[in-house]
Amino acid sequence: MRGCGFLAWMTMVPCACAQVLGYDDLGFAAGSGGGVHADAADIDGADSQIDAPSWPDASGPDAVESGGTGGGDAGETGGTSGTGGTSGTGGTGGAPPACPDGACNGTETCASCPADCGACCAHAPLACGRLGAQTLDATAEFKQFLAACPRVAKWVSGGGYADFGGMRDYKCACNGGVTVLRIWGPYASYATGDDLWNARFAFLESASPDDKALVDYLEADNECDAGHCFDNPADYNAFLLQFVARAKAAGFHPLIGNIAVGNPGGDVETCAGDGIQKLGAIIPAILAARDAGGGWAYHSYTISWDKSPTAGLMSYLPFRYRRYLNCFPELASVPLILTEAGFDTGGNPDTDGWQAHGTAQTYLDWLSWYQSEIAKDDPLVGAALFAFAPPGNWSSFRLDPIASELASLVASCP
Numbered sequence: 001m002r003g004c005g006f007l008a009w010m011t012m013v014p015c016a017c018a019q020v021l022g023y024d025d026l027g028f029a030a031g032s033g034g035g036v037h038a039d040a041a042d043i044d045g046a047d048s049q050i051d052a053p054s055w056p057d058a059s060g061p062d063a064v065e066s067g068g069t070g071g072g073d074a075g076e077t078g079g080t081s082g083t084g085g086t087s088g089t090g091g092t093g094g095a096p097p098a099c100p101d102g103a104c105n106g107t108e109t110c111a112s113c114p115a116d117c118g119a120c121c122a123h124a125p126l127a128c129g130r131l132g133a134q135t136l137d138a139t140a141e142f143k144q145f146l147a148a149c150p151r152v153a154k155w156v157s158g159g160g161y162a163d164f165g166g167m168r169d170y171k172c173a174c175n176g177g178v179t180v181l182r183i184w185g186p187y188a189s190y191a192t193g194d195d196l197w198n199a200r201f202a203f204l205e206s207a208s209p210d211d212k213a214l215v216d217y218l219e220a221d222n223e224c225d226a227g228h229c230f231d232n233p234a235d236y237n238a239f240l241l242q243f244v245a246r247a248k249a250a251g252f253h254p255l256i257g258n259i260a261v262g263n264p265g266g267d268v269e270t271c272a273g274d275g276i277q278k279l280g281a282i283i284p285a286i287l288a289a290r291d292a293g294g295g296w297a298y299h300s301y302t303i304s305w306d307k308s309p310t311a312g313l314m315s316y317l318p319f320r321y322r323r324y325l326n327c328f329p330e331l332a333s334v335p336l337i338l339t340e341a342g343f344d345t346g347g348n349p350d351t352d353g354w355q356a357h358g359t360a361q362t363y364l365d366w367l368s369w370y371q372s373e374i375a376k377d378d379p380l381v382g383a384a385l386f387a388f389a390p391p392g393n394w395s396s397f398r399l400d401p402i403a404s405e406l407a408s409l410v411a412s413c414p
Contacts, residue, residue: 123175124149128413129371130380133399133406134180134340135388138166141400142388148407149174152382154339156182160203167214178381180255180339182219189227193242196226197250205250217255217294218247219339223263230264233281240285244292253293256285258339261301262317271327279324286334295335300383301344305362307369318370322377331379338374338383342367342397353396360402364409372414 100115132152135142146153146169153170155163167179183200190196204212220243221228228239240256247254259279266275286296300318304311309319318341325331343354343363350356354363367385374380385406388399399406 124173126151126174126176127410129410130374130382130414131341131367131371131406131410132178132382132384133388134182134384134386136393137388137390138163139388139390139400141403144403145388145399145407146170147173148411149177150382150410151176152178152180152337152384154180154182154384156184156387158184159200162204162207162211162215164207164211164214168211171214178216178337179214180217180219180337180384181215182222182258182339184222185225187225187227190239193220193239193244194246196221196239196243197246201247201250204252209251212251215252217297217335217337218252219258219297220244220247220254220256222258223260223299230278230281233264233278237282237285240282241288244285244288244294247294248292253295254289255294255297255337255339256289257282257296257298259298261299261340261344262320268316268320268323276323276327280328283328283330287330290334295337295381296331297337297339299340300338301340301342302366302370303343303345305358305366307366309373319373325377325379334379335381336377336379337381340386341370341383342385344386344397348396349394350396353394353398355398355401356396360405364402364405367406368409368412368414371409371412375414 099113102116104113104116127149130151132150132154133142133145134154134156136156153167155166157163162181162183167181171177171179183204185200188199190199201218204218220226220240224230224236226239228236230236244254244256264275264278266278267273268275270276289295298321300321302318303313306312306314309315309322315322321336321338325336343357343366344352345357346352358366370383374383385399386397387394388403389397391398391400
């Protein structure tokens with residue numbers, strides 16, 4: 001269910017799962033080269049992109065009481081009304097519906113009739129920490145990680161496809177789990193937010209209401225890959241407002257920004273600095289996204305194993321969002337998700353991730369510290385580590401080899 005005991009701004013929706021965490025793999029096969037995020041050494045640099053992958057194509061009614069005794073009331077479902085308190089005829093005495101009968105009726109629950117009401121009766125509590133992860137394919141290791149019920153899980157899907165089945169299984173298994181969906185598309189310059197929607201997201205409009213409800217946050221553009229950015233902040237704000245309106249009208253909660261690590265560039269030493277003011281220019285769009293049930297997002301990567309939020313470039317890169325939170329108090333009321341997080345020295349899939357710069361234990365030790373640090377940020381919903389992927393894809397970033405260790409880590413309390 002959406003938001004069960006977790007986020008006040010979420011609403012509850014019914015769920016029914018044929019098999020917990022049993023969805024099919026997407027069959028993702030990414031190309032080589034190209035970064036997901038900006039070069040950390042060039043905090044004002046242009047963002048590189050994922051090479052084009054090969055993607056696949058893309059509750060029952062309330063029970064009705066019947067019959068019974070009690071004079072005039074008894075004639076509700078059969079028989080004539082009694083007089084003077086005499087019993088009606090033809091009633092069934094309010095017998096409960098049969099289990100299973102193929103529908104999760106109003107008098108049934110996951111506990112009383114799991115065959116009808118689905119695997120959500122296996123609801124587990126969310127993991128204690130705020131670390132989550134994203135997947136470029138529903139690998140077996142990603143499913144293993146989801147079994148730990150991380151607070152946030154993110155799916156990256158190609159145009160024309162969204163893994164609603166995977167999201168449904170996760171939400172049914174994990175009470176209050178938050179889903180993020182990114183629809184990948186190659187860099188292009190779109191004149192308006194409506195044009196971006198029509199190019200990448202229009203297929204989502206035909207999704208069922210139940211499927212739409214599975215997506216807690218729908219990412220807008222990613223790292224300014226739609227032709228609008230902080231070089232013209234006012235234009236970027238107008239563009240994002242258009243996207244927010246379109247996403248809301250389609251029944252989704254927009255997540256805007258998805259800002260590359262170290263951006264927007266410029267002076268962030270004081271609230272009057274130009275880097276701070278560039279972010280401030282899109283505050284209207286961020287607040288509009290909040291009012292549409294969404295929020296904003298930043299990409300949080302470290303280039304070192306420092307374990308201080310102020311050491312080296314830590315306050316300029318992974319924790320840059322704190323500078324914005326400090327200067328704009330209104331952001332305290334807006335959900336923030338770190339839609340990419342982890343270790344990255346420049347965005348090269350094979351040479352810049354954690355596997356090329358440390359051991360598994362080095363990374364896990366750093367992530368343990370990082371999880372304890374982000375727990376201090378109240379508006380922060382969670383951080384989606386980059387990334388679970390098939391062998392040969394983003395080889396130095398892949399989380400699959402440490403899936404079980406990550407599962408244990410997110411279950412621990414920071």
